[in-house]
Each structure stands twice: as C-alpha cells, then as structure tokens.
Amino acid sequence: MTDDRDDDGLDELLAAMQAAADPTVPELLAQIDRARQAPPPEVTTIPDPEMVFGAETLARFRCPLQCGWTHEEPVGDGPLRVILPADWSLEDLNSALCLDAEVRALAFRTNVEQAIDEHFRQRHPEI
Template sequence: MSADPNLDDLLDRLRPRSTREALAEIEAARRAAESREPQRTIIPDPELPPLWPHPDSGIVRFPCALECSWAHEEDVHDIDVEPISVPLYAGAEELNRVLTERAERRSAKVRARVEAAVREHFARAHPGQEPPQRDVW
C-alpha cells in the first residue's frame, strides 16, 4: 500500500490475473456482446488503409454500396487534432472519462460526415433511391 490511493488503484488493475479470472472476464464480455441489439446504418463497410509507409496509409475509404466508382475518404491522421486536456491530479476514472468523451465526440463527427457524404452521393448519382442500410454490432 502506498500513500496515493490512485496509485494503489492502478497497481491493483495491473496485477496479473489468474487464468480463471481472465477466462471469466472474456466470457462476460462475450455474453454482453451477444446480448446487444444491432444498430442500423447507411455507412458502407470501410476499406481499411494500407500500412505505413504506403502513400495511402491512413486513408479509410467508404465505397458506394451499389458498387459504382464513388467512395468517400476519411484521413484518420487529420481526425485526431483535438488536444487532450487532463488535470494533473486526475485519477484513472477521470482519465478514462475524459478520453471516452473525446472518443465519442470524434466518432459522432466522423459518423455525421460520412452519412452526409453518402446521402449527398445518392441524391446526385442515384436519385430516388435510398442508401441501403446494414446492421452493425
């Protein structure tokens, strides 16, 4: 035990888990994932970028679901420009909260941009047809 409760919390989280504990945690995560309801989206399956140092590394492509030549591109290197601001005295829970909120904001912005691009593409290239939806888990 140290004088810092945040350090004790961190050290407790880092301690090696028994095989039984690890398997129980994996099983609980699997059950939770199976019980979730799928969400519907018009965002097509992304084509993931090649690895660095390829010139297109970091460019995620969202091709038209109707397989025309159009695709919306997102540069993942440009997405993460928001600075991270965490108080020096922040504990593990505060740090987790700040990073989670930041990730959720970024995710919502990307989702909105891609959905808007898909809707605009369908309005121009496929008038009168709605973008197909797919289930995402």
C-alpha cells in the same frame, strides 16, 4: 507411506495465489456478462470501408451500387483532445479518453453518412 500435510491450508494458499495473480478475472467476467446483455449496435447506412495506408490513413467508402463514386475520410486525425483535472486519476483518464473516442467516432460517422446521403441525392435520386 502417508502424507501428513495440512490440505486445508494448501487450498487457501492456492486460492490466495490465484486471486493475487489474476485480480481482474472477476471484473473481466462481469464485463463479458454486461456486453452480452447490451443492446445491438445502431443500424447504419455506411458500407464497409477499404483502408488506404500512406502518409495519412484513410477509410475509403465505395457506392454500394458500384457506380464508381468513393468518399475518403481520414482515420485518427489530429491530436487527442483530452482535458484532465490537476489531481487526475486513472478513472479520470479513462473517462476522458473514452469521451474523446466517442466524439471522434460520432464526427467520423456523421461525415461519412452525410457524404453518402449527398451522393445518393445527386447520383441516385430514384432510390
């Protein structure tokens, strides 16, 4: 018994179905490629935090020299500060959310680094 189906049309149909099911696969692959080519993150003096969960989530940073000092910094404090145009698009929303996250991350990092620097100046001036 022979199969008289048109295999050429089937291949095209399967390719179209796959593209419709996963339209973001090429974009995800492109993002992975860009991430691999990105420079490494900045070096920081911030040690790994211990997360403290309660009424407010805090990141607790301990002195790397184990002198007992800690600094606690609120995580995700306050409402989002996002401004969108009246005729906003998803791209506008994405940009605004990313900018807000970058501003918060910079403020968080600055506060923690300043606290650690001040601690070392006061408690460990020899270093």
